[in-house]
Amino acid sequence: MSKLKGRAWVFGDDVDTDLIYHNKYLAETDPKAMPQYAFEYYPGMEAFAKTVKPGDFVVAGKNFGCGSSREHAVYCLQYAGIPCILAETCSRIYYRNAINNGYPVLFVKGLSEAIRTNKISNGDILEVDLAAGEITNLSNGMKFSGDGVGELENDIMKAGGLFPYLKAKAAKNAE
Amino acid sequence: MGKTAIVKIMERAARKPVEVGQRVWCHIDLASARDFGGANCVLQFEQEMGKDAKVWDPEKVAFTFDLQAPSHSEKVSNNQKIIREFAKRQGIRHVFDVNHGIGQHVMLEAGLIKPGDVVLGTDSHMNLLGAVGAFATGVGNSDVAAAYINGINWFRVPETMKINVTGKFAKGVCMRDLLTYIVGDLGAGGMDFLAVEFTGETIDRATLAERITLCSMVTEMSGKVPIIMPNGQVLDWLVERAGREVIDRVNTLSADPNAEYCKVLNYDVTDLVPMASCPDSPDNVRPVHEIAGTVVDQVHIGSCSNGRFEDIKAAYEVLMAGGGKVNPNVRTIITPSTVETQLECARAGMIEKFLEAGIIFTNPTCALCTAEHYGALPSGDIGCSTTNRNFIGKVGKGSHTYLMSPMTAMATAVRGCITDPRDILL
Numbered sequence: 001m002s003k004l005k006g007r008a009w010v011f012g013d014d015v016d017t018d019l020i021y022h023n024k025y026l027a028e029t030d031p032k033a034m035p036q037y038a039f040e041y042y043p044g045m046e047a048f049a050k051t052v053k054p055g056d057f058v059v060a061g062k063n064f065g066c067g068s069s070r071e072h073a074v075y076c077l078q079y080a081g082i083p084c085i086l087a088e089t090c091s092r093i094y095y096r097n098a099i100n101n102g103y104p105v106l107f108v109k110g111l112s113e114a115i116r117t118n119k120i121s122n123g124d125i126l127e128v129d130l131a132a133g134e135i136t137n138l139s140n141g142m143k144f145s146g147d148g149v150g151e152l153e154n155d156i157m158k159a160g161g162l163f164p165y166l167k168a169k170a171a172k173n174a175e
Numbered sequence: 176m177g178k179t180a181i182v183k184i185m186e187r188a189a190r191k192p193v194e195v196g197q198r199v200w201c202h203i204d205l206a207s208a209r210d211f212g213g214a215n216c217v218l219q220f221e222q223e224m225g226k227d228a229k230v231w232d233p234e235k236v237a238f239t240f241d242l243q244a245p246s247h248s249e250k251v252s253n254n255q256k257i258i259r260e261f262a263k264r265q266g267i268r269h270v271f272d273v274n275h276g277i278g279q280h281v282m283l284e285a286g287l288i289k290p291g292d293v294v295l296g297t298d299s300h301m302n303l304l305g306a307v308g309a310f311a312t313g314v315g316n317s318d319v320a321a322a323y324i325n326g327i328n329w330f331r332v333p334e335t336m337k338i339n340v341t342g343k344f345a346k347g348v349c350m351r352d353l354l355t356y357i358v359g360d361l362g363a364g365g366m367d368f369l370a371v372e373f374t375g376e377t378i379d380r381a382t383l384a385e386r387i388t389l390c391s392m393v394t395e396m397s398g399k400v401p402i403i404m405p406n407g408q409v410l411d412w413l414v415e416r417a418g419r420e421v422i423d424r425v426n427t428l429s430a431d432p433n434a435e436y437c438k439v440l441n442y443d444v445t446d447l448v449p450m451a452s453c454p455d456s457p458d459n460v461r462p463v464h465e466i467a468g469t470v471v472d473q474v475h476i477g478s479c480s481n482g483r484f485e486d487i488k489a490a491y492e493v494l495m496a497g498g499g500k501v502n503p504n505v506r507t508i509i510t511p512s513t514v515e516t517q518l519e520c521a522r523a524g525m526i527e528k529f530l531e532a533g534i535i536f537t538n539p540t541c542a543l544c545t546a547e548h549y550g551a552l553p554s555g556d557i558g559c560s561t562t563n564r565n566f567i568g569k570v571g572k573g574s575h576t577y578l579m580s581p582m583t584a585m586a587t588a589v590r591g592c593i594t595d596p597r598d599i600l601l
Contacts, residue, residue, distance in 0.1 A: 014363045014456065016566045023545035023569065026211045026242065027250035029218055041568045063364040066397055067564060069299040070212065071315030091397050092368050093299060093313055100317035152198035152329060162321045162329075163223045170324070 004083050005138075006055040008124045009048060013112055015060050016067035017094070021076045023068070034072050035080035054081025057126055061087065061112030065094025071101075078103045084130060086146070088112045099153045102161035104130055106146035114144065177431025179335040180402045181370040184310045184428055188293045193332045201330050204292035205235055206322045207269075209278050211242040212297025214254035215316035217261040220323050230265050231326040237269035237287065238262060239278030243547065244540040246273065276513030276539030277479050279304050279311070280387075284515050286416035290404060290424040295319050295328065299394050300479045300563065305401035306386035307413050308425065312400055333370040333399045334437035335430075340377040342445035347597035349489065350385040351481055351561065351580035353377075353442065354392045355450035359460025366398030369437065372430060373403050377444055383409045384483035391480040392563055395457040404429045449583045449595050454575035455567040463583050463595045472556040474501075474588040476581050477510030477542035481561035484519040487511060490585035491525045497599045500532050502591030507534045508550050510542040534588075546571050559587050 019042040039048040064087035074097040084104035088111040098105045114120050124139035133146040159165035185193050188201035208216045230236050238258050246252040262270045275281045290308030304311035322328045371393055390401040404425050405413050414421045449463040476490050501507045511517040517539055520526050529536045543550045544562050552558050554573025561584050565576035582596035
């Protein structure tokens with residue numbers, strides 16, 4: 001995979017799913033309609049949905065996506081064209097929901113501290129090599145490294161998500 | 176070394192020996208979804224597998240309607256209809272429509288949950304079913320809908336933390352206070368990806384309602400699943416509902432005495448005082464007496480954490496001790512978790528007293544956990560609630576919520592400001 005380049009939208013630790021995608025819009029069933037509500041309730045990020053561009057990155061500290069099980073909180077970023085989630089850690093349900101949709105998550109060491117100390121700030125341009133797990137902040141030259149997901153998760157991701165994975169598995173078993 | 180309960184449960188579900196850290200495919204005992212997420216499951220399953228595709232086992236699929244019961248928006252009404260029609264086409268019997276209550280509680284009362292069961296649900300508080308030893312986990316729509324294909328899903332075998340609880344609660348202090356204390360102690364990420372076994376004399380004596388309260392908030396520490404194997408009256412209650420197989424499950428799936436835990440924590444509740452989660456996160460915890468006097472606009476007692484009969488009864492006792500009226504400046508709402516709970520409250524004569532006190536006593540639903548529920552807070556209002564989350568703007572943009580026990584919530588409703596229930600009870 002080639003290197004990705006884009007703007008950073010930076011968030012703190014313990015960003016809960018209500019801040020990513022508020023419970024007010026839970027009745028939505030069309031993933032493509034979900035980006036318009038992304039981060040509406042995150043103080044200071046109200047403009048996110050209107051100004052985010054495909055290729056931008058969401059950067060967060062520890063325990064990103066804690067709280068609800070709503071998959072809307074993954075779809076609203078995935079369908080906004082954000083190529084991957086960069087976080088020090090993700091909450092477990094959020095992590096599953098991302099993997100199950102073939103949506104890359106990179107666990108980046110020291111990201112929480114880097115955000116607190118402004119080593120990554122809103123609007124910085126990042127270069128991300130997903131395969132190598134390397135991130136360079138082109139705005140200040142700082143480098144970060146991330147851990148990829150486990151083997152099974154990687155297989156599910158590569159298949160494009162849980163449905164394509166299970167369908168391929170069923171087809172293989174039928175051979 | 177021996178095995179923890181979760182390892183035994185996952186070996187049963189994977190039908191092979193498992194090790195901590197391993198990814199395994201588990202057989203699902205029950206794939207449930209709510210009127211939130213449920214329609215997404217149905218639409219996704221049919222889009223991926225075709226309109227004629229069948230779920231693997233209609234007896235192992237359930238739907239519960241609790242987000243909006245009854246629905247008050249066309250969108251949710253439509254989602255509920257999508258679910259009803261799917262269930263009909265698929266021959267799914269376990270549909271708990273808008274006249275039942277909160278999903279996990281309703282399925283538990285209906286005898287659908289046994290110790291060791293692997294239960295999926297589109298509710299992050301599914302894991303409160305760990306209160307009867309089930310491995311129940313909140314998941315998104317993909318996990319549930321994909322499980323419909325052939326009844327399996329993937330899991331990482333988690334490490335297990337053990338929390339040992341001793342001592343007796345003082346008057347005015349309850350399991351919710353312990354839980355709030357633990358959330359404050361461990362923080363929002365304190366149980367990240369872990370299974371948690373609760374043990375000790377305090378747990379052995381605990382009622383089902385108390386166990387549910389304790390297990391419901393493991394989510395707020397990012398835990399995967401809490402486990403309390405049923406004993407005593409809880410075991411009897413469950414056998415009556417779910418059959419004698421429950422006893423075999425408890426015997427075969429309980430942790431070995433020499434099981435290996437990644438961490439063991441001890442809490443003694445003897446000197447515990449009423450606790451509250453302050454705005455705007457569950458782990459922002461302080462003793463109630465430190466925030467006493469804070470004027471509040473609304474009190475809501477209910478939710479999957481504290482909406483059972485014992486919870487409402489504890490609130491009732493504080494109300495009666497406090498003169499039987501709530502402060503006219505505080506909108507006070509009680510929402511029982513299920514119709515069974517609602518009936519118990521009715522039979523105990525409590526509902527009449529609540530209504531005379533100036534309280535709104537509602538039908539069973541998910542209580543004030545979303546801004547789309549009745550009782551949503553306007554900007555600037557302060558709410559007190561026995562629900563499990565007080566994230567920024569969760570029940571109304573610009574509002575703030577304190578989380579607390581049913582006793583503290585009712586003491587607050589009576590006095591009109593945050594009040595330590597011991598001030599009324601003692």
